[in-house]
Amino acid sequence: MAQQLSVFLENAPGRLNRLANCLGEQEINMHALFVADTSDFGVARIICDRTEDAVKALREEGFSVTTTDVVAVEIPDTPGALGTLFTAIADAGIDISYSYCLVEPVTKKAVNFCRLKCPNAEEVIEAAGFRVLGDSVFHGM
Amino acid sequence: MSHQYNPSVESMPAAQLQALQQDQLRQLVPHLYQAVPVYKHKFDQAGIDPFALQSLADLAQLPFTTKDDLRAAYPYAMFSAPTRDIVRVHASSGTTGSISVVGYTTKDIANWAECVARAIVAAGGTADDFLHVAYGYGLFTGGLGLHYGAELMGACVIPISGGNTKRQIQFLRDLMSTGGLACTPSYALLLAEEAAAQGVDLAALPLRFGIFGAEPWSENMRSQIEAQLGIDAYDIYGLSEIMGPGVAFECQAKDGLHINEDQFYVEVVDRETGECVQDGQYGELVFTTLAKQGSALLRYNTHDISRIVPGVCSCGRTHKRIERITGRSDDMIIVRGVNVYPSQIEQVLLGFTDRLAPQYQVVLTREAAMDAMEVRVELSPNFDFDEISALERLSIEVRTAIASVLSVSVKLSIVEPYSIARTEGKAVRLVDRRTAE
Secondary structure, three states, X not given: OEEEEEEEEEOOOOHHHHHHHHHHHOOOOEEEEEEEXXXXXXXXXXXXXOHHHHHHHHHHOOOEEEEEEEEEEEEEOOOOHHHHHHHHHHHOOOOEEEEEEEEXXXXXXXXXXXXXXXXXXXXXXXXXXXXXXXXXXXXXX | OOOOOOHHHHOOOHHXXXXXXXXXXXXXXXXXXXXXXXXXXXXXXXXXXXXXXXXXHHHHHOOOEOHHHHHHOOOOOXXXXXXXHEEEEEEOOOOXXXXXXXXXXXXXXXXXXXXXXXXXXXXXXXXXXXXXEOOXXXXXXXXXXXXXXXXXXXXXXXXXXXXXXXXXXXXXXXXXXXXXXXXXXXXXHHHHHHHXXXXXXXXXXXXXXXXXXXXXXXXXHHXXXXXXXXXXXXXXXXXXXXXXXXXXXXXXXXXXXXXXXXXXXXXEEOOOOOOEOOOOOOEEEEXXXXXXXXXXXXXXXXXXXXXXXXXXXXXXXXXXXXXXXXXXXXXXXEEOOEEEOHHHHHHHHHHHOOOEEEEEEEEXXXXXXXXXXXXXXXXXXXXXOXXXXXXXXXXXXXXXXXXXXXXXOOEEEEEOOOOOOOOOOOOOOEEEOOOOO
């Protein structure tokens, strides 16, 4: 499982700006950012290199932050790769709450992050032939 | 007669209490007619003979004294004692308008201290206790009111006043071996929040009781305060026009506030007709100050909405009880023709403390000649909001609950924790931008 930061955001100008600058000032490197929004509020989900430091810094800035475990799966950055992964998840009868990707253009590899409603999702996905990444992969990146 | 400062008065037989009130009133009415031109004018206009007043029931014939009367009399025209006998003035906080000034004689200050001493003892305070008074000291009656009452019953006052919340936590932690806290209920919650931020567990301190007033609060807010501070929380009622805090107070039964009836005569009147209602019916509280010298008032209409709690209190006191104040009828807002009290919204929001923080603000605007009401409430720092659906579910539940209580739909904005400005005195719960636009 990879540790993801979830940050509550009011739908107001300057909120993402403050979030990004707060992490930047602490020299924290974001690998992936995914903002889900409604008309009234948003939630920013972040994968970064120093999760604990990020939680502390953001809380000191007054942000509401929680951490969530998400499944990180390595896939090739090629057409159809994501479809194959989602088919395997769907075939196992697992619900996806949300999902987003990180792409490395040079190596042509991608990582898909998803929150799954299933305690042994990682085993199921590995059994389907995918490489599941642990949290440590994203630290020091 | 446990927890009574002055049992012979507080538990006086009802008939004796009534006779006392009648005697005081028979002296007060002619005195005010002669001493205060405003009253002479009122009586003459209404064709009432102040010397003919016989019983308490006759009082209902007299006209009300209003906030406007006090404002028009600014600063001293309604004082009922010579200014050389006045030893102190206080002024109203002017929640809804301009200032009114009230004067106190030496005897008034002593009587007031007695009222507050009764409230502190009723909350469980003893001469061995400390009382941390975080009400503002000054023209506002909160600080000095609690101060003199605590000294009279023998507690040790910590006159810290409002403000400097960090230092408040330090004093609560270091100075108080045992005792109580007095401030506004919203400030009590702010203190709990600040303590948590400093890693101080208020519930683990020897603080036993709190006396909270100067703004309406709900039963849910009481539970919040009691849980977060680890204390018993008691309501105290008063307003500077009548005296200050201590006009009425809660006892251990927490079932209504006993009016200090040996000093104040209460009537509950219909909002529309001004007629007295039956005991138990809701209406506006009207007070006559029976013992005051400096600024005595006849039938002052507070516009505070409450009712007389029926029955006899288990604590043994004979003095009548009023229910906690629902709101002040001039705090009442009319949104698209529907009457709304901010306290009703608070009651709803405090039912969601698993997900919302007890901090909110109501913002009124006018869009295309239509009133719009926005309720801004903070997300609880402990709520796991990662799934948008959990936030949306919360938003729908809260909107539905508010709509069912108010019969009017609202825009709900769930905002970030700690984003609504905190105050050290009365909380700013209502922002009305309708007139400014």
